[in-house]
Amino acid sequence: MPPNSNRLYQAVLRDKTAPISLRLRRTFGDWLVTKGLPAPEQGRPSQEFEADGVRARMDRKVDCGRYVLEETGGRGPLRTQVTYAESVAGMTGWVVVRVEGDGESHDGHAPDFVQAYLRTARITDGAVHLTDTADAVDEDGVHRLVHLLAERDRRVPVIVVSADPQDPQGVRARAEHLAGAVAGAGVVVRLADLRAQDRFNGTMGSELGVFGAGIRTYVAPFDPAAECYPYRHRPMGGPMLRRQGGQALELVAGGAIGETARRPLPDDLQRAYQVVSRILAGKAQPGDIAAAVAPRPAPAGSAREELRRRMMAMTVRPGPVAATAVPVEEPAVAAGAAGAAAGPEDAAAATEPEDAGTGRPASEVAELAQAVAAVVVKELRGELDAALDLTVSSAGNGTDNREILRQMRTLGARVDGLRDLIAVRPGRDRPPAGPEGGNGRTAGEIDRLRAEHEILQQEYAEAVAGARKLQERVHWLEARLAEAGQPAFGLSADRPAFEPTSLMDALNMARETLAHVEIGDTDTEAAKLDLAYPTLARVWASKTWDALRALDAFARARSSGEFAGGFFDWCRSAARLTIPAGMVAMSESRTVNTNGKYSMRRTFAVPLEVHPSGKVLMEAHIKIRKGGCPAPRIHFHDDSGGSTGKIWIGHVGDHLPNPHTN
Template identity: 25%
Template sequence: MDEAQTVPVRGRRVDTTAVDPSAVDHRYYDFRSQLRVVDTGDWLASFEQITRDWLEEKGYGVEGELPAVRKEDAFDLRLDGISLGEASAIRLTLAERGDQGEWRTEVLALADPDAGSWISITVRNSEGRFANRPRVVPRLLERIEVLDGRSELVDDTWAVQIQHLQEFLHVLGDRGRRAPVFVTAAPPGADLEKVRRWMSERSQELAGLAHSYVLDANANAALMQGLGPFMGVRPGTIRSFAPRPVAHDPSDALRHRVIGAARLKDSTLGSTQALVGRIARFEAATIVEPLVLREARRAFDRKAVDDRYRRSPARLDSTLRPGQERPPVWTPIPQGPSSLVRPERPLPVTPTSSPAGGPSPEVVEVPTPAPVIESPPPSPRTPAHRAPTPGSPATPSPEPDPHPGEIAPVPDGVRESVDTLLAFFGTDSVDDVITEVRMMRALLDEAAEDTQRLLVQRDKHADVALELELTVDDLERELSNEINRRRTAEQNARTLTIYREPTAEPDAQPVHPLDLEQPEQFSDIPEALDSLERFVVFTGKRSVIEELDEYDLNHLGAKRCWEGITALFDYARARADGVHDGNLHTYLMSTPEGYAGFPTSQYAPVESETTMGRRDLAAQRRLPVPAEVDPGGYVTMWAHLKLKQIGRISPRLHFHDDVAGTGKIYVGYIGRHLGISGS
C-alpha cells in the first residue's frame, strides 16, 4: 500500500480477523448495549465529563461548549446536546479510520423524567470485524447507577444452589429484563466451584451485555420442572435465555439459543469465548430499542443536517418539533458593507456604490461573518454614499455612478483578496457575486429541506422494517413448530408400522433417523449422524457445519438438513430392502410408502457446466471418503441438497452416492454455499 494512503490504527486493539462482508450479520459483531439509568442526580453532567475524559485519553480531546467538533485525518467526532421538551440528551459520534477499516462509535445519553433515562453505546466496523467493548462502558457503569430490570449487570458468574433458585427465577422472569441470561448446569456430584470457573472463563465477553449463571444439579432439575423439558439446560451445554421466557412452550424455546456439549468440547477456549460473545451481541441487537432513544437519535440527525446547512430562522423553525431548541443560524449584518465568503476561505469585500439616500445593497447572510472593512474617506472626485444621519440635513443626491459594478477603493492588502473573489466567480462585478451567493443559499435551503424529508422517509421505512422482522420471526417459529408436529406424526406412523409388520428381529433393524432425538441445531447433526452409519456416513468438518448455527436463528435450516439426511438414509435403505432399484432422482420422484422423501426441486445431481469446468471450483468439492470407496481418499461430490435460504447464505449438503458399491451415502460437506462460476 502507498505510504500516503496508510492511516495509523488508533483507539482499537489490533484485529486482523475480518470476515467476508457479503455474509456478515452485523448483529453478531457489533457492540450494542442499552442501559437503563436510575440515577437521580445530575448524571448527564457526569456522562459528559466521563465521555470527554475518555476522548482525551484516546488523543481526541475537545474543549468548549456543545457542540464540540473535531475533524482530523484519522478521525471525526462530534459531541452535541439537545433539548426535547422536558428531556435532555447528549450524543457522541466518533469515526476512526485506519488499516482495519472505519470504526464508528455512538454514545447516546437521554435524561427523560417521564419516559425514563437511558444510555446507549454502539460500536461497528466497516469491514465486519468483532467490536471490542469500549473502555468508556465500565466507567459509565461505575459512576452512574444503571439496572437491567431489577438486577445489575455484573462482570462475574453466579453459582445457584437450590436454596437460591427463587432469586434466579426472579431474574429470569423479570419483565423489565432486556439482557440475555447465559446458564450452564453442573452434573450431579460435580464440584460447583469448578464448574463456575469453567463458565466464568467462557463468559469474558458478556460484561455489560448479559448475565452469567451456573446451576447445581438440584436447581437445574427444579428449573426444568418449572419451565418444561424444552427449556432445560443439559450439563456441559450453555443456554442463553432471552427476556420473558414462556414456560412449557416449545415454540418459545426456539428463542433461547443453545451451544451444544460436543461443540464446546471440540472448541478452544478462545473460540468459545468469541462464540458466546457473538451470541450475546446478537441477543442485544435483536431487542427492540426504546422509542425514546430512537426519537432522540432522529432529533440529533435532524439537528446535524440543520447545523450543516445553517438554514435561515424562518425555514428552520418550520422543521422543529415542539420543545426542540433551534441550533445557531446564519446571522445577518444589519448595516454597513456585506461580507462574502468563498468556500473554505472567507474574503472581505466592500459593496458597490449606490446613490446616497437610496437603497443600499441587500445584506447577504453568510456562515461565518468576515471582518467588516470600512471604505476609505471619500476623495473629492468620489463622494461618500451613505444614508443621512438622524437629525442631520439630507444631502442632495449625487449624479449616478457612470461605472456601476466597479469596486470601491479598498486598503492595500485587501485588493488581492477581492480580485481572487471576483476571479473565483468569473466576474468583475460584486453585484454578480451577490446574486450568485443568493442562488447558492437558495440551493442550500432546498437541499436541507430535501434531506429532512429523506430523514423522515428513512425513519418510517426503519419502523416498517422492524415490524416486518418481528413478523417474520413469528412466522418462522410457527413453521418450525409445524415441522415438529409433522415429525411427531411420522414417528407415530413408523412405530405402528413396525408393530404391525415385525418382519425382522428388533436388534437387526438399523437405527432410523426418526428413532433419534431430532437435532436442535446444525452443530448437533454430526453427533446424530454417528448413529446412522449403517446407511449414511459423515466425512466432513464439524467446524464448518457449526458455523451455520449463527445464521439459522429458528433452526429451520437444521430441520431441513435433517429431512434431507432422512431421505438419503431411506433411499439407501429402500435399495437394501429391494423396495427401490433406481437412482436417487427416481426415488424422490416416486418415494415408496413408509419411506421419507425430499423435494426434487431441492436436489441437484450436478453443478452447472461452467462451474464443473473450473479446476479451482472442482477442488472445493473434492471431499473425503473411505479408502474402500476411492483409494485416494477423495472424490468430487457434485451432487448436493439445497437447504433453506438463511439470510444472505444458502447452505448446501454435498454427498457421494455409493449405494451400488458399499451400500452407503457419504456426506462430505454441510455448510455455506461453495464457490460457483461468476462468484
C-alpha cells in the first residue's frame, strides 16, 4: 500500500466454534471467485492468485493463517487482510479483518465475505453478538436493547433506527443496508413500532433518544446514567435521511466503521496477533500463541512490574452504575433495610475515610481516577501509540523532530482538556426542568429542536468540507494553467497543502510556519473544543488556520511598511490572504471593558517589550463562529507596528464570559 494509506475498516471477531479455518476459507474463497480469481484448493498451506489487477495470497500454518487481497484499478489501491487463529488455552478463536486504502476513493464498507462468515456461527466482539442483519426490537424487547447498549465490554457501536409509520418498508430497507455495510464493525437494531420507540426514549432520557424516523449511533462505552455529552452518540434526523437518501446512510455507516477502525486491538488479541505474524514468517511456533496470552507472574521485588500492575488496575472501567433510567430485572435492596441489617462492624466500615490530598471520600477519588484513566485510555491510546512509534522510527532515519514535538504537544493539551471536561458534572449547564416535567410537551419540543440543531451542524460541517475541497481543486487547476503559461486570476502558487483536522493541528502548524504570529498558552482551551465537538472541529480548525494565516500575512506587510492600516482594514482590502471582515471585531463592549471580572479573562501574557507589565487586554478578536453555543474566538494583540512586528495570540477557544453568557 502507498505510504498515505488509511485504515478504512477493522473488525475483531471472536469465534468459539471450531474449526475457524474451514468456514473462513470457504467464505473468503467464494468472495475471491466474485473477483474473477479461482477457488482456493483445500489442504495447501500457501496459495497465490492473480488476474486483472487483483492479487490474493492465502497462508496457513497449523491453527493460524492470513489471507491478503490486493486490488488496483480506477478507484486506487485497496488491501484487505484477514488474520485468524483457532482457540488455545485461555483464549477463544478469533479473526481480525482490516481494509486499507487511500481514504478518498473508497468507501469503508465491510468486505462481502464478512456477512457470509457471520452467518456460519455465533460470532461476537467479545460481548455483543455480531450479525449481518438488523434485529427488530418490539416494546417487550426494549429492556434487552438498553442492557446491550450499556454492556461494559461492548466494543462496536450500535446503530438504532427509529420507527416511521408512514414508510415502514423504507425503515426496514435502511436498517438492512446499514447492517450489511457495518457487518462485523457494528450492530444495527430497528425499533419495530412507535410503542417500542416511546418506551426506548422514555428509558434512555430526553437527550439520548431517537425519533422522527431518524437514526442514532451509540458508541462504546456507554452509561446512560453518567453521560455528559449526549451528542457523542451521533443522531441523524429523518428529514436529512429522506432528502439525501443513500448519501446520508453512507455517513451513518462511515461514522460507525470509523469508531472501530481506529481502535487498538484488545491486549490479549494484540499479543496473539503478533505471534501469528511471527509464525507465518517462520520465526515462532504455533504453541507460542498460548504462551503469549497466558498470564505472566510478576517477578518478586520488581518495582517496575508493580508500577505497571497498579497503572493497569486504574484503567479497568468500573462496573455499570445502576440508574433509574435503566430497568433492572431484580429488585435492589432498599438502603434503609440494608442499613438496619448491618452490624456494628459493617456500620464502622460504612464510614469512609477521606483522601488526604482532596478531602473527598476515598471511593469517590478512586472512581474519579478510574474514570480519568478510562477516558485517557479510550481517547488517546491510538495517538499515544502513534507518537511512540514515531519516536522509535525516527531514532535511525533522521525524521524531523518537529513532528514528534507536535504529537507530544497535542497529547498534552488533550489530556488537560479531558481533565477539564471530566470535571464538569452531568447536568451542570442544563436548564432546570419546567413545570410540565421531562416528558411534557415543552421539554419534548426542546429535545426535538436540539436534535435538529445537531443535524444542521452536521450538514453545515459537510457543506463546508465540500466547499473547501472544491476550493482546493480550483487552486490546483489554476496552478496547472500557470504552468501552461496562462495564469488565472487569484492564482495562489504558494498556497500550502496543509488542511488541519483539529484546532490543535492548526495551532501546532502555525507555531512552526507562521513567523509573524506568536501563540500563547491556549492549547487546553482549543483541545476542549476538539474533544467536546468532534463534528465541528474540522470546520473550526480550517477557519482558524485561515485566520492565523491572514494575521501572519497582515503582520508581515505592516511590519515591512507595505501596509499602514489595521487588521480590519486589511481584511476589507484586496489583499490575497484575508478573511471576511465580518468575522473581525477590534474592540469589546463598554460593559466588558469596565467590568474587571470580564476584562481579566481577556488579559493575556505578552513579552515585556510589548508591554512593561508583561500582559495586555486583548479586545480584538476573530469570530470563528458568529453565534450559537459554543462560539469559538481568537483573541489577539496587534504589535505588528511595534517593537516585535508580530501578532500575539492569547486565546483560541470557546467564547469568553460576558454579561450575556454569564
